[in-house]
Amino acid sequence: MNNGMEAIPSNWHEQIINLLAERIVVTDREGIILYINQAYCEFLGTTVEEAINRPVQDVIENSRMHIVAKTGKKELASLHPINGSEMIANRYPLIVDGEIVGALGTVMFRSPEEWRMYQTKIQHLVEELKYYKTKVEKELKSKYYFQDLIGSSQSFLIAKKLAERISASNSSVLLIGESGTGKELFAHAIHNNSIRSSLPFVAINCASIPEHLLESELFGYEDGAFTGAKKGGKKGQFEIAHNGTLFLDEIGDMPVTMQSKLLRVLQEKEVQRVGGQRSIPVDVRIIAATHRDLEKMVEEGNFRRDLYYRLNVIKIEIPPLNKRKEDIRLISKSLLKKLERKFFRTGIEISSEVEQRLMEHSWPGNIRELENVLERAINVLDGQTIEIFHLPLYLREGQTSNGAIREAAEEKPVEKISPPILPLKEAVAQVEKEAILNALAKTNGNKQEAARLLEIGKTRFYEKCKLYHIK
Template identity: 85%
Template sequence: MNLGMEAIPHNWHEQIFNLLAERIVVVDHDGIILYINEAYCEFLGTTVEKAINRPVQDVIENSRMHIVAQTGKKELAAIHPINGSEMIANRYPLIVDGEMVGALGTVMFRSPEEWRMYKSKIQNLVEELKYYKTKVEKELKSKYHFHDLIGDSTTFVAVKKLAERISASNSSVLLIGESGTGKELFAHAIHNSSLRQSLPFVAINCASIPEHLLESELFGYDDGAFTGAKKGGKKGQFEIANNGSLFLDEIGDMPLSMQSKLLRVLQEKEVQRVGGQKSIPVDVRIIAATHRDLEKMVEEGRFRQDLYYRLNVIKIEIPPLRKRKEDIPLISMTLLKKMEGKFFRNGIELSLEVKQRLMQHSWPGNIRELENVLERAINVLDGKTIEVYHLPLYLRDQELVSDHVNETNTIMNNPTERNPLPISPLKETLAKVEKEAILNALVVTNGNKLDAAKLLEIGKTSFYEKFKLYDIK
């Protein structure tokens, strides 16, 4: 019974080699070509007759076959530049009866067309990988610098200078400020002015990640740490931010159980992945931020005192917008310039009355609220100047309040300048004022009674009763 190759007629061998999806070359111990198939010769632009018995490096560009034949070390899936392309080569030493006799080399693809087809597929994957790699690298860079922090007010300039001064330090920074004041922008700017600026900047919001996921997000996990764990495990944000900065936003919302684990990492300068045994050293600068009163939380036992002191090495309090109202026009124009591209507009301005209205408002949502107001205005803008009627209702209604306040101040400060009014019973006077308030509210809401009732902060039933009482048409 014939076994192996003996079962195949000898005159079939050459055709089988040529039909393989690989080019084949065989060299002896000295690197002289003993065999090369036609497909390989065709690609090289030569013939079998011209290639046989010649040194392999003279026939095949960038060949390493003669090296493998000498060292006996195989080379698998090696990139082989040849004829302006990059082929995938496998090189095997040939050992017969325990003696190194030569080497076998294979290169994938039978024709340039096959290679081009394969290359285009691989190239697409390479381009996609490059895109995501670039995207990740960009996301790990800080986006803002100190010149992006807008404001000329004394309080804001002082805070900005302090932040710039401490940027070069490696000490932890605690940013305190109301929601929307720009704490994240400060964190970016501090990193960008630090010695770590070319290294990763990683931001994580402690309030937005569920408690059961926060540990694995921060510290990573090992293979098989839990059901659904990614094969091979996953790096945590501390490892990703190694040698750079880690921005822990809303640190006041971190659960107590996680606070103790975070403290250990900051003290030991090493992390242990979930389900892992090995300690991984990390060098990370912490920039934390919160809108909460951490000192009060420490007193109430809701925030660890030792962690608070560890984070509160450099404390920076960012003032709310209402405490730097003189910056509002400048901030508004900067935000408008930023949004013009998004809306394909240019040259948008604020009317003087709008600037005054914006400066009168208390801005509980701070710069984030201001940005929302301006974006809403651009959406309904019909020209290039934002007027009062482009503003949201609650800012338009401010005029009524400010006018009454101004009128009251004028009467109180200059009693001789007020218009003399006939003295009426207080009940009648209050009724007139009430009717006028209802009429004004209806003007502001374009006749919408429900909105007018909300504006006056009275119930729908009460509003309709007064509407009938004063015979308002």
């Protein structure tokens, strides 16, 4: 019977062995060298003719080949002192018909330097792998806890306590609230307080992903599913969130066709990648959020009724900032602590006039708007106290909660103290950022409508939001 080796001409064997292992030696059971290749002999400072048929310990300094040929125990990655250095060797017993007939030795590295060079290359790859692994894990971890949800107003505490109570459940949660009220923070806190806390938390904004990409983003795709598809395919967010939590922000902006596919996944607990045939089981807890009136959308036929009931198992309504104004002082303090770390500052306070102005404002952009106002103030702050003139123009002019505008003449401190002059680039950036925030406030956080108001393209608008850290 042809075992494959007979087909190879015998004069090829030497070259094949040399290519497979640069340095190789074979002994019989008594440790007599039956074969040694030229590369090994050059390393040892001898010739094949001189080495053949001699005891291995006479040819190779500190050899253990004769011992392995007797004991039958292999020795892998052994340090082998030779020629005043150390090499890394592998020694294997040769067993034929159940009997030890000899031993095979190979040299992996000729010197510790060669081994260290190899180790350095491998170590570099290991470190790189560790970095990306940590980066991915960090991105999939939820960042906020219930202690990060600041406020003592009755309406806010009701929402917070309900969220804490249901966090241990696996039921779907629907977070209702205006843009900027902290729906994502609630989602993070619920996950962190659940039995899934050590598993992935994956957030996806249904409004910011173009409709034609949303399916492949959620469910993944197979190799060659479409032009430009990544080789080998790609996991979708459902697969990445397996056993963890998937946060679907702005669920009200999801196209109706995608709503049907999402409903199927929630019912069947399995996904099918774009261009794929097999079903992949997934176990995820869904937390959805929206600033839209889903019940009205259901009545108008813009949101699937069956999906609404599937998501609306536990509904938590997060109050807007203008309904919990007593929390503004607490929230501002917390935001300032966060911004101090970002700007490497300490001890920043707000004046009583600023505090009063913050209480008077209607906050259409909610906590997100408040954070942006404070961040803008710190950017132009020279001392430690935020004054009226550090605030954006629309707040300096005193827009109150009912929309009235105070007369500038009443604000003597503003007239007396001129705001600092900024470099033109920074000044333009601030005006751009404020314009974007005002547009988002007017459209209740709808980025597509805000882009239309500002008369810029959707892609450019998203780029600006990313640049100014506007979520």
